Amino acid sequence: MTTYDPTGDKPGRADNSDAVRQFTVGRDDEGVRLDRWFKRHLPKVGFAMVSRWARTGQLRVDGKRAEVDTRLSAGQILRVPPGGEAKPGLGGDTPRRELTEAEIELADSMVLTQDRSAIVLNKPPGLATQGGSGQKEHVDGLLDAYVEKGPRPRLVHRLDKDTSGVLLIARTPGSAAFFSKRFSGRTARKIYWALVVGVPDIHEGLIELPLAKQPGTGGEKMHVDEKEGQTARTRYRVIDRAGNRAAWVELHPLTGRTHQLRVHMAAIGHPIVGDGKYGGQEAFLTGSISRKMHLHARRLIIEHPDGVPLDVTAPLPEHFANSLDSLGFVESEGEMPDDAPVDFSKEERKKAAKQHAKEYRKERRGERRKRTDSPTGQVRSGKPTAKAGTKAVGKLGGKPIGKPAKPGAKTFAKPGAKPAGKPSRPAAGKPAGARKPSGPPKGAPRGAPRGRG
Template sequence: MSGVELRQVAGDEGEIRLDRWFKRHFPDLGHGRLEKLLRTGQVRVDGARAKASDRLASGQTIRVPPLGLAPAAEAPAAKRAPKVPEETLFALQKSVLYRDDAMLVIDKPPGLATQGGTGIDVHIDMMLDALRFDAKERPKLVHRLDKDTSGVLVLARNAKAAQALAEAFRQKATLKVYWALTVGVPSPRDGRIDLALSKEPGRGGERMQPDPDEGKRAITDYVVLETAGRRSAWVALQPVTGRTHQLRAHCAALGTPIVGDGKYGGAEAFLTGSVSRKLHLHARAIALPKPGGGMVRVTAPLPRHMKETFRLLEFREADHKDPFAPFAED
């Protein structure tokens, strides 16, 4: 049927409910209407009928029928398809760090959301046609970054590649290294944070909390690369698991929140002086298997605000050319 979309479940979307997946990707679709689409078989998972409460697995394919215009009570038409400025699309195309027949890796700028949600008018998911280039299919996201986190973001260029890449993320065959600036210096200066996390109840946006009893296991390896006295530290982080806000919650749990992360560090997450108040968390590099065989490593340059902070604190980026080196023994 014309207009039907087949969407791949990203590597970090496994285990979420089907209705939550729709809320994430189609926030203007009301729950009642989704239930009707499920009852009539218009929405399917891997070709089979599904329920709103079904848990998804990464790599599954979701059939999304033409949704048309939602009733005015659900979403005004003017907000459903905002026009993206040409310069934004051009900048997204220029952000490509790696490209082959199966995949793309882009350098996501801070402040640009990966997917839609409440209060988000422009996001990467709605601009994927600009990254089609010579491919027959529209690119597909296989993982996500927080809106204010910058750095490497992987996209598949066809459905077959999306399935292979999603499986690589699910099987933890990928290695990711983040660079962060923390308020204070983590102690010890290197180690593993093994602290379960769960979603904090209540409003105010998605936020995770330590929860050893009911939370999902979350593991992060870290190494302090340089320090500015006791004021701040440049930290390399390697997430072993991929929980929501994992790095931010783990750094805050150490008592050293990431600079600019008011959600987890409150007022203590901001340095005085001319240091930017933006989040200082950057997906520096990724190593992952290519769908066609072999491995690829991609590194993203620091965003402008982090470069400026590093200059102010006299941190030398050139001293750490290999982002994976601090974790080589692991």
């Protein structure tokens, strides 16, 4: 906390006289540049004024002249000259809006946990994270309910309006910078739950489809764009399925593009239930399943300034829990072990793929494996094709369901490839151009890819 204490006044308080002011640099401002400190705590003092004070020697840190790029340390005394239209205060000069009792009650009901660095909320569906066109109620507008002593809490990431779940709020400027760095550096681990229409043929994999703003939508909608899009990667796994009607999936966004999870699932032919924006009418299920979007930020694991990881799980909203029950899913079956890795190495992915193929072969032993060739969400050469109109395909971390290769097999045969193993010679008396058999030759190892003549 940064304090103002020239004569023993309360922290963060100062009179409006023309006296020289002194501030004690707090822990949250450790390592911050001097000009950034002014932006945080004396926002009405512009950069030009700060530079002028520095050039003329009026800014002092522990009695020594300071430059605008001087890095501050906790406990140092900062001397600030009078004037500059500055009004010292930790929260800046923006007046805090008086919240209604209903707003305060809503804000309190969302809190999952809090400490001196963070407040973690369970955002309900339908409540926007930030204000915008036509948005009167939003989380950012409720943050004044969490102000006690010190600065106003700050958003460090966002959830879509209709997405529920874990939302992290930073209490101080220092913790905001700390958490923002973890989100931008992609070390924060985010786990989402979703209900999707249909069942992905590949039960566990990685979707890599670049995304860009869709022209003509005013930036309100995203689409897959291989040429101009930004890299977007999502890992997913199917937790359970309700026949072929719907699947309960776990999603791990490895990048943070706008609407990434929604666009990716729609692109492989399995839109999130209730997401009419990207799935159209196909995104809605009949019967007792709610028409609200079924996308929930279930869990967040992120490094904390105190050194102990912050690990928070958000309960499901009522409509999502009811839909799970209606489809016969058991919520406890979706929980992930605490020690599961954030990102698998290449060797770990290979090992997991082999184990998955081995287990699935036991279930399907004796059944004939057929190659599928459907235009949407199906398997071809070991990869799921994107929805019609897109060219990109997802890269997988596992083998396709229904066509696993034997352990050690590296690739699936492409159309026109020769069958595995040594080809047999044509039978005597047959012309040289006779058609080759479609299946693997006699003696080829079981599970070898089939070729096409």
